[in-house]
Amino acid sequence: MGTTTVELFGLARLRTGVRRVELPPGTLGQVLQELQRRLPALAGWCVQDGRLAPGFIVSVNRQYFTQDPQVELAPGDVVLLISADPGG
Amino acid sequence: MPYGYHGRWLHVQLQPLQATEQQLPEEVLRRFLGGVGLGTWLLLHLEAWRHEALTPQAPLAFVFSPLVGSPLTTSAKFAVVSRSPLTGRINDSLSSSRFALAGKRTGYDALVVTGQAPELSVLVLDSGGVRLLPAGDLAGLSCSATQARLQQRLGPEFAVAVIGPAGEAQVPFATISHEGRHAGRGGAGAVLGAKRLKAVAVHGDRHVRWAHPEQMAALAQELAARSLGPETAKYRQLGTLANVSVFNRLEVLPARNFQESSLPGAERLSVEQLRQDELPHERESCWACTIGCEHRYQPPGSTGSVRLEYESVYALGAMCGVEDPQAVLRAAQACDEAGLDTISTGATLAFAMECVQRGWLDEPWLRFGSAEALHRAIHLLVTGHGVGKLLALGSRRMARQLGPQALAIAPQVKGLELPGYDLRRLPAAALGLAVNSRGADHNRSSTYEVDFATDAPQGDEQLVRQAIAREDQAAVMDSLILCKFLRGVFRDFYREAARMLWVATGWNLSAAALRTTARRIVTARRLFNILCGWQPQEDELPPRVFQPAASAANPSAHLDRRRFERLRRLYYHQRGWTSEGWVPLEQLQQLGLDVVASALQPE
Ligand code: SF4
Numbered sequence: 258m259g260t261t262t263v264e265l266f267g268l269a270r271l272r273t274g275v276r277r278v279e280l281p282p283g284t285l286g287q288v289l290q291e292l293q294r295r296l297p298a299l300a301g302w303c304v305q306d307g308r309l310a311p312g313f314i315v316s317v318n319r320q321y322f323t324q325d326p327q328v329e330l331a332p333g334d335v336v337l338l339i340s341a342d343p344g345g
Numbered sequence: 346m347p348y349g350y351h352g353r354w355l356h357v358q359l360q361p362l363q364a365t366e367q368q369l370p371e372e373v374l375r376r377f378l379g380g381v382g383l384g385t386w387l388l389l390h391l392e393a394w395r396h397e398a399l400t401p402q403a404p405l406a407f408v409f410s411p412l413v414g415s416p417l418t419t420s421a422k423f424a425v426v427s428r429s430p431l432t433g434r435i436n437d438s439l440s441s442s443r444f445a446l447a448g449k450r451t452g453y454d455a456l457v458v459t460g461q462a463p464e465l466s467v468l469v470l471d472s473g474g475v476r477l478l479p480a481g482d483l484a485g486l487s488c489s490a491t492q493a494r495l496q497q498r499l500g501p502e503f504a505v506a507v508i509g510p511a512g513e514a515q516v517p518f519a520t521i522s523h524e525g526r527h528a529g530r531g532g533a534g535a536v537l538g539a540k541r542l543k544a545v546a547v548h549g550d551r552h553v554r555w556a557h558p559e560q561m562a563a564l565a566q567e568l569a570a571r572s573l574g575p576e577t578a579k580y581r582q583l584g585t586l587a588n589v590s591v592f593n594r595l596e597v598l599p600a601r602n603f604q605e606s607s608l609p610g611a612e613r614l615s616v617e618q619l620r621q622d623e624l625p626h627e628r629e630s631c632w633a634c635t636i637g638c639e640h641r642y643q644p645p646g647s648t649g650s651v652r653l654e655y656e657s658v659y660a661l662g663a664m665c666g667v668e669d670p671q672a673v674l675r676a677a678q679a680c681d682e683a684g685l686d687t688i689s690t691g692a693t694l695a696f697a698m699e700c701v702q703r704g705w706l707d708e709p710w711l712r713f714g715s716a717e718a719l720h721r722a723i724h725l726l727v728t729g730h731g732v733g734k735l736l737a738l739g740s741r742r743m744a745r746q747l748g749p750q751a752l753a754i755a756p757q758v759k760g761l762e763l764p765g766y767d768l769r770r771l772p773a774a775a776l777g778l779a780v781n782s783r784g785a786d787h788n789r790s791s792t793y794e795v796d797f798a799t800d801a802p803q804g805d806e807q808l809v810r811q812a813i814a815r816e817d818q819a820a821v822m823d824s825l826i827l828c829k830f831l832r833g834v835f836r837d838f839y840r841e842a843a844r845m846l847w848v849a850t851g852w853n854l855s856a857a858a859l860r861t862t863a864r865r866i867v868t869a870r871r872l873f874n875i876l877c878g879w880q881p882q883e884d885e886l887p888p889r890v891f892q893p894a895a896s897a898a899n900p901s902a903h904l905d906r907r908r909f910e911r912l913r914r915l916y917y918h919q920r921g922w923t924s925e926g927w928v929p930l931e932q933l934q935q936l937g938l939d940v941v942a943s944a945l946q947p948e
Binding site: 264266267268271302308311312313315316319321322323324325336337339340341342343344345 | 383574575576577578579580582583585587588590591594595596616620621652656659764765766793794796797798799800801829830832833843899
């Protein structure tokens, strides 16, 4: 079975030292839960119990942004875990 | 005198030097608030559209706001408002800190300068009135050196806003600098330079009264606590530089003069890489700000540090194809010292690099990816030597000299160079930059927020409604004035803004009334442009954004021309303007802008 790729940016990358994780597909909530299990340094401030912490969103396949844990992710999907505020 | 305000502005004419105090009716303050709004009213009131930006008669306004001096976080800001030498249209830049506080303590809500000093001078305003000090010894000095000399000469109690060599040379994208921060876009520094003012120095001790001081203190505390929440974490922890790696991956990082929407080596410029490389850095904040988004980096071998923002890295790095962070740091430092807008500088140089690439400009050394070329070009631009004279025109005017084919690739709207959002994938940002009165400016527009929202608009009608909502909110934030990076903490912005105004001024404004104020300010800015000679074809984007980027992973990722035109039509319609973007007279009357409506009537 294929995997869903989660890419980390900003503090999530700096605190874990990880850029990319391959995870079993499922809902966004399930993927985040597994992400937290593998990278406990993200717990609380970034992901918590299958949800994104406030201030974070994900881009799915660079097509749309969401925080919804019910969103279904398929094998091959690429999820970018990023800040919710794009201001520069 | 109304609470929160002094209820007057000062008109300083430079030759002969004369200062005239003018009343600000409360009605005007209620309708335009301060900052960008009040600045627009002043320009309309003074019929500033009649004067080209760099002529002596053109007014340059330093405008404060009802919240300046309050303990509300991020409120120590001022606006610099004038006609832009780059666009010929309205320009309103914001800056922060002590100049806002000291400027308001002079006892005025705005300081408007017209005329031209007989020689390079410093305009001083304090309790003794106004005076001009000769500044010949400051000629050619950098922004920081000018600031340091003047603080020494006048004393630390003065706050000074200065120009660097670029402002003196009237480069149309020169900034006004204050303690390392810049009223950056649109060339306010050139306007000051044209008045032969190297600096404006202010000091005063006239405080305003607050209508509800106790509630003000409580609100300030509450807002400060909220400002430290997750909504601002990106800014506090990493700064705007956090956008580099994300935008690059999303393919919305314009590179090589918008030929590309990402840069292979952009990761080298990312905050993640800079931190990993342990480049020395420190965090600072504007005066009275609890967020502190300024992250300064120290180039190796340098004693000073440089504020590094996403927009500077986009323009001086990705746009010019330069991937070496040290080179970008040095270029940002050179721009800061010369008093140059980094966005317009980088985008203009990138445009020139592409012209060289295409054989339209014979400067073979000016190549994409060359750090040496970047630094040399900035130097020439400031000194006006060689090709620098051409570069100092900005991309639009430079393109006009090079021919129509060059104009098609100039990265600008209304003459203002594009910020770091690749519009091919961002339809709301594209719309916002096209119709914005100031030109391609993401700060007054803020519509890019719609493109990044998790509640994506259902259809174009809704997209336009949301874009207008962001633009309106920005108009009120820029008039109150509060920092945009605070926006995420508001749950019901207009209600909360009305409360801030109530504690400061005692006004009981409804959220709906404030939304009307937002519309009034947006419309007044457009009205000013119309009076300057705006034409519908100015609300246009560079043709390039309607084509895919050269190496886009998804070649269909570009803005559809017909869709953009539909969005623009919907925007005009929802704003209540004509199908070409003109403002009907009835709307001017409804918004109380008919004081200038008479100027629209044929003579
Ligand atoms: S968030 Fe940044 S730009 Fe805004 S007021 Fe604070 S330090 Fe200044």
